[in-house]
Amino acid sequence: MELMRVENVTKTFGTTQAVKGVSFTIGEGRCVALLGPNGAGKTTTIRMLTGLLKPTSGQIRFAGASEADAFRASIGYLPQTPPLYGWMTGIEFLVHCGRASGMTARAAAAAAKELLIRVGLEQAGKRRVGGYSGGMKQRLGLAQALIHKPRLIVLDEPVSALDPVGRREVLELLRDLKRETTVLFSTHVLPDAEELCDDVIIVAAGKVAVQGTLPDIRREHQQPVLELQTDGSGQAMSWVDRWLEAGTGKPYIVERSRTADGFRLVVSDVPAARRDLLGALAEADIAVRRMEFGHTSLEDLFMKAVAAQ
């Protein structure tokens, strides 16, 4: 089922067009990653989704909520740096956010208590937010986005600013969360997206470059990769150079690049590549450290999509 539909949305600030006609849909229950390099228009897009910015043109529709208040109550939003009232305690902040989202005092208090435990802040809940660490603030910000049980949770770079421990904690929470609600988060950390998401939207220079489900994208864009690492000796490296030069004539090579002590090939025919290369290596008696057959990663696709813009 479709939860949100974004149609041809643009946003212009003064003379610069930050978002240049973006369209996508968010299915109910999906976990969607909005990927893109810095300055691609991720934050602007997210702010339009949350209703904070009005699109210059285009439409954003949310299933079952035409009225502004109902729409806002259906969304939980966590900005890039969690904005908190430092003078409140953790539990006060959650109750305030819940009540501002239209919950009754009793419902907000009960939900706040439950959420503090869930995000691991039950001890810190009675302390002032001003003294929290970065990871604790992020978890409280996440709890704030969840308290009114929104149908869509929108997170802007939820883990980019955290240390490895805090990042792991928030990722685990997200993994738990996506089982019960729809999540959209932006990031430029590709492994996070690969780890968590069902769907991927790659934006570059204000436009959608690639979008689809992660398996579909893999199937369509992934190509076999062959990586060879030698011992880096002069003999091996001169062989690598010779082999790469001769590689022009080999039909299975799509792309080739020399690395510090070997090469990386994107190939079309894995068995042919394997036969040919293994034979050549044995014949020249090259000391191989590592040889790996893999696939192009999301990162390769990302780099390609961004470079194409």
Next chain:
Amino acid sequence: MTIPDKMTGGTVAAGRSVSKLTSPLVRWWVLYRKELLESLRSFKLIWMPLVFILLGAMQPVMLHMLPELLASAGSLPESALMEIPRPQAFEVLAQTLGQYDTMGALITALAFMAVVSGERASGTAALMLTKPISAAAFITSKWAGLLTITMLSFSAGYAAAWYYTYVLFGAVGAGKFLISLLLYGLWLVFIGTCTLLFSSLLKSGAAAAFAALGTAAVLSIVCSLYAEQLAWSPGRLPSYASALLAGADPGSAAAGAVVITLLCLTAACAGSVIALRAKPSVD
């Protein structure tokens, strides 16, 4: 996109369908209470009334002790001391209002200079606006908080002045006291509301306080120069409050000034709402 495979949804969906929003008024009240709690936690709700009380109590006490102070300073001849007339009670109260013209305005502007710009800079304003909170509710709750704190502080200070005037100089009628309190309080609220407006327009709190104080100062000066032509201007409110204490009846001119001031307050709040809506966050 494909049918979600990770929906375990039953419980969550059921939980959602029963949740109905509280009324906008309840949500406004939540914001207003937050404003008061914040000023309590930041001690604004404590130091502001204290400073106003100090200013209010100081004036009658100072005037009462003035002859002795001058005598102990010893710089004036005996005869001159005898000639210093003892002010009447209403004059003491009017001079107290004169104290608030500078210090009261300064305190009010400083207390509310970051009221919107602070929340915009920290991002909390934008966060609240993504919830079912309108920019109008956000601004008016802040304005109501400003009204409460300003009136509370000024009333406490002015009541202290009234009490010490009664003890040291004699009584001033309760009616005069109350009406002059409302007239002068409205002037302070006008300064506070200007601060709110400039705080929504400008990035820096100091600039907002400066702009609000500048507006008040210019308005006061222009009004004293063109008292006749600008009889209905907010800048005339302090002089109507003093005139009322002296027994004059500013009548329709004061009523006109009140109406125009109320319109100015509405316009300033509307301006703040528009500014916030146009720019909910700094980046």
